[in-house]
Amino acid sequence: MDYQIIAKRILELKNADLNLREKLIKSKQLSEGYNQEMEKLHNQNAKTLAEIIEIIGYPTIDKVGKEANEATWLIIQHSIGQPDFMRKCAAELKTAVNENKADAIHLAYLTDRIAVFEDKPQLYGTQFDWDETGKLIPNPFDDLAKVNERRKAIGLITLEEQTESIQKRALNENQTPPKDFNKQKEEMNEWRKKVGWIK
CATH class of the missing domain: 1.20.1050 (Glutathione S-transferase Yfyf (Class Pi); Chain A, domain 2)
Structure with missing residues (x-):
């Protein structure tokens, strides 16, 4: 091979x-x-x-x-x-x-991404989205202290530091929140149903 x-x-x-x-x-x-x-x-x-x-x-x-x-x-x-x-x-x-x-960090990101699409809390806080106020924040996670413990165990910076870094990157890339938060959320849920993430 x-x-x-x-x-x-x-x-x-x-x-x-x-x-x-x-x-x-x-x-x-x-x-x-x-x-x-x-x-x-x-x-x-x-x-x-x-x-x-x-x-x-x-x-x-x-x-x-x-x-x-x-x-x-x-x-x-x-x-x-x-x-x-x-x-x-x-x-x-x-x-x-x-x-x-x-790499264990890759597994953490993939585990979190799957959890977010399945409407479950993240374990590492690696996935982010815009909230209704137009701020880029981590998707729901279970417990901040535990999240930071898990992150530290695999060599990631704290969730607070990661949040700051992600927000800066979005700014540098000219990313902006959706024009209509509720509409986008609705469309995303429809899409998740269509492809089979949620029922």
């Missing part, structure tokens, strides 16, 4: 994702719901990655190297229209982390 070719393919998927994101930031289309072009690309990338995983198993650091392993996580993290795929990957990533073949 030529893992180098597979690693190269995974990096191509990641680069296509990041290039599109950059384009949407420049055209100020990133904050208005889930962009259709981006959704299509995320679903295509998930399909290709699923085929790769079918052949080689989870692309761990020892197989594809650190960079492609990180790119794998990014593709999974963005596969939000594929709940079953994300959950399956989270289980495989957990095994890889336990075997020291993947």
Whole structure:
């Protein structure tokens, strides 16, 4: 099995994702719901990655190297229209982390993202969204002290520090809150039902 070719393919998927994101930031289309072009690309990338995983198993650091392993996580993290795929990957990533073949921080981000889509509290506070006042804040989490303990255990800064950093980045990228908070929330819930996150 030529893992180098597979690693190269995974990096191509990641680069296509990041290039599109950059384009949407420049055209100020990133904050208005889930962009259709981006959704299509995320679903295509998930399909290709699923085929790769079918052949080689989870692309761990020892197989594809650190960079492609990180790119794998990014593709999974963005596969939000594929709940079953994300959950399956989270289980495989957990095994890889336990075997020291993947990064525990990646698992924390993926675990939180799944929790947010399932309407469950985050364990690490890695996922953020706009509130009704137009402020970018962490999605609901269980307990601040516990969240910060878990974050520290895997080498993350405190949630307070992360919040400040995320808010600065959004400002630098000219991200803005949705024009109609309730409408966007409604649309998001409809979308989550459609793809199968919630009933």
